[in-house]
Amino acid sequence: MRPGLRAHGVHMMLVETANELSITLRGSPEIDAIAAGAMERLLEKFLQPDSGLIVEFLDRECRTLPASEGTLVVPGHAIEAMWFVAHFALRIGRHDLLPMICEMTLRHVEYGWDSEYGGLLLNRT
Numbered sequence: 001m002r003p004g005l006r007a008h009g010v011h012m013m014l015v016e017t018a019n020e021l022s023i024t025l026r027g028s029p030e031i032d033a034i035a036a037g038a039m040e041r042l043l044e045k046f047l048q049p050d051s052g053l054i055v056e057f058l059d060r061e062c063r064t065l066p067a068s069e070g071t072l073v074v075p076g077h078a079i080e081a082m083w084f085v086a087h088f089a090l091r092i093g094r095h096d097l098l099p100m101i102c103e104m105t106l107r108h109v110e111y112g113w114d115s116e117y118g119g120l121l122l123n124r125t
Helices: 008-024 029-046 075-091 095-112
Strands: 005-007 057-059
Touching: 005 008, 008 029, 008 075, 029 075, 075 095
Parallel strands: none
Antiparallel strands: 005 057
């Protein structure tokens, strides 16, 4: 990753790390707010509405980058992100997000599936 980019993986890990820390502390509104902000950036910035896919990188202002840097999708990474978002959403009672999380997970499985050999491709642009 070149300097000056925002990586989706940082926000994905922040959702899960903050969620687990809040669980350990038996609930922390401040830490839950951090997880919620990271989840919001994943779903509102990294998720591309035209394709329904999560891109790996945005610019510093969370704007889409030109291809191929701005169209790189790592299906397994996006599926992992949805797992973390689901984990947090369930804990905070955001069951309304579950249909979208399921849809996005399936979208990435379909997008990344290797029809010749089976399994998920590492990435696509």
